[in-house]
Amino acid sequence: MALELTTENSDSLIRTLRELVQIPSISLEGPDSASINECANRVADEFRSLGASVEMLEIPDAPPAVFGEFKSSNSDAPTVLLYSHYDVQPVGNIEDWSREPFEPVEDDGRLFGRGASDDKSGIVTHLGAIQLLLDKQQKLPCHVKFIIEGEEELGSPHASMFIEKYGDKLHADAVIIADSSHWSVGQPAVTSSLRGVVDCLLSVRTLSAGVHSGEYGGAVPDALMALSRIISTLHDDDGTVAVSGLVTKTEGDVDISESEMITKAGGVSDLQTIGRGQVLSRIWAQPAISILAIDAPSINEAVNLIVPEASAKISMRIPPGQDADVALQLLSKHLVTAAPWGVEVTVIPGTTAEAFSANLNGPITRAFEEGMAYAWDTAPKRIGLGGSIPLVADLQALLPAAEIVITGVGEPISRIHGPDESQDLGELRKNIIAEAHAIRSLSEINTE
Template sequence: MTIEDLTTRTAAEFPSIRSDLESLVRIPSVSAPAFDAQHLEDSAAAVAQLFRDAGLPEVEVVRVTGPDGRPGAPAVLAHRPAPAGAPTVLLYAHHDVQPPGDAAAWTSAPFEPTERDGRLYGRGAADDKAGIMAHVGALRVLGDELGVGVTVFSEGEEEIGSPTFRTFLETYLDRLAADVIVVADSSNWKVGVPGLTTSLRGLVDCTVELTVLDHAVHSGMFGGPVLDALTLMSRLVATLHDDDGNVAVPGLVATDHAAVDYPEADFRADAGVLDGVRLAGTGPLAARLWTKPAISLIGLDATSVDHSSNTVIPAARAKLSMRIAPGQDPAAAERALHDHLVTNAPFGARVTVTPGETGQAFQAPEDSAAMQAARWAFTTAWGTEPVDLGVGGSIPFIADLAEVYPEAAILVTGVEDPDSRAHSENESVHLGELEKVVLAEALLLARLADRL
């Protein structure tokens, strides 16, 4: 086996890899409760068959019941034993997808894969059905020369917060045990430059209710001495940031450490920031994204303009999402946010905070043997060294993997790039980059098997 052999095989396999990705995208496997759950069953069955055809002899669709008594979504669990003395690698990806969003905002139908300018568009084309195909493709490329044991875990509920993930790990503890875990659910630095995700921010969210009256009153007769709940909620939310846009909640971990420079022009283009909008926060831009906290107001219950009346609104609710830096304890961050909101209640308004979801941050060791093998594989596949990057978003289950399997090396890789628009309309994967991802994973597995 040589690098040239694997490169040639990857190119030969890629048309079928693309075709199978298109078939997966056509299955609208949205895991949100409001959508037809049968599509998740269809997706799981299709993924299971792909891994059977890729040479894994033990493949099944399984599910567990979560702590709340609700059954989890179907997951695919597959296995191929390791040769004597060889390591076992756990390959993770998820087959569920986000809702399509506004159909009118899509240039092509969300569940009809469409190629434009070298990119394949469709919901799940990048997040994360391309991750599934990266695993399938690498197994096809290596075939009988795989050389390592492989366990596959393709989850069906990642997009709704993986509610049964921890239970799944505990139920299948021995079957999921591995020396190296490859999570294909992140991003590369940009098209042409690979990335290895070495840090992830954690998550704390909550719902805030602010009440100032026991019922609505006429704004002309009572307005003035009493400020409405929406105005007071706005004042409360405004206390979460200082004048520069830094998070102003005391007691949160924040550092200016950033391994790479993220040019502001690139960030503006990647995020679609409008001309004239000033970026928030201070310090290196990459640190503001990866190693400092961020708070967003993601939901607000308010009377719509069309249904408004001349009344002083008595109560308001808001949903806050806070990303926490690596090294931050989620419980401590939750307490800090709660205390800040209650302490800063404007004009003595009654503020109630209901805790929501929390998730641990993640920091990977950068010099493990598995990380060195991954750097070599990515450099070989792309012809340029990978960037060690952080991700501002959260993948809470990675912390669960690290806790349950403390001896395993966790590698967070991905197929996305800044133009992929995961979770948004016109999601896409760059087909040339996907081929490199398949090659890189095949090289990595071969390296871990000590065959390259």
């Protein structure tokens, strides 16, 4: 039986996506944010409207995770666990947006707004797939559980606590993660790997307080100068990460040119790529270090003083095969060792998330790929992802026998985390059909 969305269902799902995007569920604002809780409750209501039993999973100092289940009439049927997240990134510089971030607008087949792609389209994918199966078959072919978390954009810092407290609820034969990306509009993809991530706060102090730059400059180093020197040691001259001991790989099955990468990123006219090896291996299979922020006097507040203290937030993506705790230790050691002139250095560890490598030979992956081939009328690619989904490694540890399939609804034009984030609505509809196909196929697969 062919799976197709009706116009009525499609319009209803797009309306749901619009309404979710209107809720500014920025996890950085804290677990007590009214918008975070409004969005969690709205997501719960959407699943309840389809017949799910729903509850909020709560632990101290964390936003609630929406959990629920649809029971199949066949008690012996296998179980699939669906994952996505309802929290979003901060807006950033509002001047960079051409539209209001939380007033979604449809333009040329795309819905614009913060979270339109990452990851409220993931939520709608799950809702749409379940609705499609219920409409076509009046029942679900297997048990379906779902967990929609609210702190993924913070690195899921409470993931291990959620797993420890609620792990028994999450047991499943297969897991579908809707929080990745396709290759391009019209070219679907299954994610073969995720990089992990570690971060830290680096603080440098040279003086107990600022002193006159005319009286002491040239003899006494300022903290911002020292911080810059330390940061400059993190990369070789060609931009390759220079932290010793890290796992790195250089080859991949697909690649793009350096000019394509710069164009996709929106680089300035003469910008060059950094690193070595295949371009895509640099973002899928090699470590990468980014300086996310620096705390120092602003230009408007600058005075003729030697700056006594400066700090930087440093993030490092790590490839599959690299232990996150070891990576953080190596990064911290490098930062301390690189400190010049006897300055005082403090490294405060932040979040860690392990990398992930998928089993692409499993039956659920094949079923999803078949669904993609049907929905898009083209064979999907298998691609790595330079980003991280922290909860995936925890789910893999909890459910070692379960096959985990990672896909998404966005693509490079979606500009997730950036200004003018958007979602191609045609791609969303196709992803719903592909996921419904995979869930339906699960009932025909021996998961023992």
